[in-house]
Amino acid sequence: MISFRALLKFAPVLFLLGFSPASAAELLMMEQPGCAWCARFDAEIAPAWPKTEEGRRAPLRRVDITRPWPEDLRHVQKERFTPTFVLMDNGKEIGRIRGYVGDEFFWYRVGELLALLPKDQPIQ
Known part of the structure; x- marks a missing residue:
């Protein structure tokens, strides 16, 4: 079994290789x-x-738009309208749902x- 320390030695190489x-x-x-609508x-x-x-x-990840924007989301455009839901996959935006008008529409979207x-x- 490879130890954590051994993995750390190879981390820069793995990073460079993508x-x-x-x-x-x-x-x-x-x-x-x-x-x-967030409360609803x-x-x-x-x-x-x-x-x-x-x-x-x-999994749901909440971000308060009135707080400093997380560094890992710098490429995601912040919305003024809340709630806005953004499906992300491997750091890439797949799509958005702007607003919440009820459970049926939300589950469909x-x-x-x-x-x-x-x-x-x-x-997961």
Whole structure:
């Protein structure tokens, strides 16, 4: 078995060769304090999300648009309208859902976006 220290020795070489750890999809949720539609999403969808196949394929990641923007999302355009959901795959934007008007529309749109992921996408 290879030790962690041995892996660290080879990390720069692997980086230069273009190897990177596998990355899965995630559903980015842009939100802000006082957002009534974000609160509705929290009541209707958020508790069930991690228990669903959709949630396992794309875990929810929340980002407050009023806070400093995360460095790893610098290439993702920030929205003013919240909530906005962005399906990301390996750091690449797949699609967006702007707004939340209810659970039926949300599940439909999420299904459309997840259908755009590669069929062999790992489920977490």
